[in-house]
Amino acid sequence: MDGQDRIKRLLNYKNLLRQLQNLGFIKVFSDNIADALGISASLVRKDFAIFGIAGSQKGGYHIASILHTIHEILGKNEIQKIILIGAGRLGTALLNYGKGFTDEGIKIVAAFDIDPAKFDEKADVPILPMNSLVDYVRENDISFAIITVPESSARQVMDILKTEKIQGILNFTSLKVKNSDETIINNVNIEHELARLIYMVRQKNRESHD
Amino acid sequence: MDGQDRIKRLLNYKNLLRQLQNLGFIKVFSDNIADALGISASLVRKDFAIFGIAGSQKGGYHIASILHTIHEILGKNEIQKIILIGAGRLGTALLNYGKGFTDEGIKIVAAFDIDPAKFDEKADVPILPMNSLVDYVRENDISFAIITVPESSARQVMDILKTEKIQGILNFTSLKVKNSDETIINNVNIEHELARLIYMVRQKNRESHD
DNA sequence: TAGATTGTTAATCGATTAACAATC
DNA sequence: TAGATTGTTAATCGATTAACAATC
Numbered sequence: 001m002d003g004q005d006r007i008k009r010l011l012n013y014k015n016l017l018r019q020l021q022n023l024g025f026i027k028v029f030s031d032n033i034a035d036a037l038g039i040s041a042s043l044v045r046k047d048f049a050i051f052g053i054a055g056s057q058k059g060g061y062h063i064a065s066i067l068h069t070i071h072e073i074l075g076k077n078e079i080q081k082i083i084l085i086g087a088g089r090l091g092t093a094l095l096n097y098g099k100g101f102t103d104e105g106i107k108i109v110a111a112f113d114i115d116p117a118k119f120d121e122k123a124d125v126p127i128l129p130m131n132s133l134v135d136y137v138r139e140n141d142i143s144f145a146i147i148t149v150p151e152s153s154a155r156q157v158m159d160i161l162k163t164e165k166i167q168g169i170l171n172f173t174s175l176k177v178k179n180s181d182e183t184i185i186n187n188v189n190i191e192h193e194l195a196r197l198i199y200m201v202r203q204k205n206r207e208s209h210d
Numbered sequence: 211m212d213g214q215d216r217i218k219r220l221l222n223y224k225n226l227l228r229q230l231q232n233l234g235f236i237k238v239f240s241d242n243i244a245d246a247l248g249i250s251a252s253l254v255r256k257d258f259a260i261f262g263i264a265g266s267q268k269g270g271y272h273i274a275s276i277l278h279t280i281h282e283i284l285g286k287n288e289i290q291k292i293i294l295i296g297a298g299r300l301g302t303a304l305l306n307y308g309k310g311f312t313d314e315g316i317k318i319v320a321a322f323d324i325d326p327a328k329f330d331e332k333a334d335v336p337i338l339p340m341n342s343l344v345d346y347v348r349e350n351d352i353s354f355a356i357i358t359v360p361e362s363s364a365r366q367v368m369d370i371l372k373t374e375k376i377q378g379i380l381n382f383t384s385l386k387v388k389n390s391d392e393t394i395i396n397n398v399n400i401e402h403e404l405a406r407l408i409y410m411v412r413q414k415n416r417e418s419h420d
Numbered sequence: 421t422a423g424a425t426t427g428t429t430a431a432t433c434g435a436t437t438a439a440c441a442a443t444c
Numbered sequence: 445t446a447g448a449t450t451g452t453t454a455a456t457c458g459a460t461t462a463a464c465a466a467t468c
Binding site for chain 1: 214217218221222225226247248283284285290292298299300302303304306307310311314315316353354356377378379380384386388389394396398399400401402403404405406407408409410411412414415
């Protein structure tokens with residue numbers, strides 16, 4: 001999992017540090033971060049060292065400069081255009097999240113659906129017919145997509161995106177696809193997350209029973 | 211991450227094996243599973259060994275019996291009741307997923323919101339006022355909850371659930387809470403998943419540039 | 421100076437993989 | 445029997461932690 005956990009922690013650092021910043025904090029020790037996130041201080045320092053974040057023995061780490069470095073690492077400067085495919089309930093929920101994403105340097109620029117009842121070219125984020133997808137991707141130089149289509153059309157959409165050389169896909173369907181050389185796929189499976197939660201709880205209960 | 215990856219793979223095995231079963235397959239080799247999921251055959255065999263799934267040198271593993279064991283491990287026999295808090299867009303999207311979850315031994319039994327316009331006691335899955343939450347949890351012996359409330363009320367809801375000794379929470383808010391001894395929290399942060407996807411793609415592009 | 425924290429090295433831990441004997 | 449696959453052991457790999465010298 002080459003550094004996957006490290007990047008996940010990076011995002012958690014970001015969230016925490018922003019909150020501290022809102023509280024008026026200027027500096028913070030690795031130890032405090034560790035406590036807040038339930039990890040070890042060694043790990044915090046190692047992460048920072050690897051990401052090139054330096055502190056001082058005097059007052060620890062300077063929050064603003066950590067955040068600055070994190071933003072650079074995440075590439076927040078250039079806004080990333082992303083399209084959404086499948087304007088069903090989950091899809092529209094994500095569209096309405098929109099604002100939050102923009103804050104992160106991510107902007108959903110268009111959505112696509114097969115249902116004409118959903119088309120809305122003039123919306124803030126236009127909802128366009130599926131058959132205009134390929135043209136749109138080519139004309140607007142799109143590299144990222146979110147897939148929230150039903151199970152039945154997942155494979156087909158995935159294939160289109162792969163031939164169009166989309167570089168990154170956030171996949172909410174349960175169609176599990178291997179990362180190809182061309183396209184990186186990040187699978188979010190809510191059903192699995194629920195099943196895993198239940199498993200963890202049962203596991204804990206079992207352990208405490210003996 | 212004690213076995214977190216292993217349980218994630220278990221869910222992937224399940225999905226794959228179901229598909230194979232639909233195709234009429236009866237048996238399967240560790241090698242084929244490995245190829246399909248992009249992992250090593252050793253790992254498949256080790257996972258199966260740990261979960262107590264036995265195969266034979268003749269025809270590999272019997273699909274039906276793997277699935278049987280997986281279902282036992284996941285506790286699919288007893289249906290788990292779960293409530294949903296926050297019937298906004300994401301919340302209602304999950305409510306409508308409902309059917310899929312039931313298939314997995316998970317049933318959303320009620321939803322809660324503060325907005326009276328959303329109340330609907332007679333719906334298939336009733337949407338009830340937030341102030342009836344505590345009573346409902348106690349009367350119906352609820353152990354699991356999904357939180358899809360806005361950021362602003364996340365902390366408050368989380369605290370209520372913790373005092374009510376809810377055992378497992380699937381948290382879609384960006385409020386990051388440590389797992390306490392009492393309550394296991396599984397955080398799903400869509401914003402983070404997007405940011406991570408973009409990071410991975412940029413990383414890949416950077417690597418191929420040198 | 422005394423005390424506390426960073427940055428880094430070495431030790432530990434756990435998960436994955438390679439290899440192969442046992443088995444069909 | 446010859447060939448192929450499982451189950452398991454030992455080796456490898458990588459990530460986390462512990463420890464501590466260097467620094468403020």
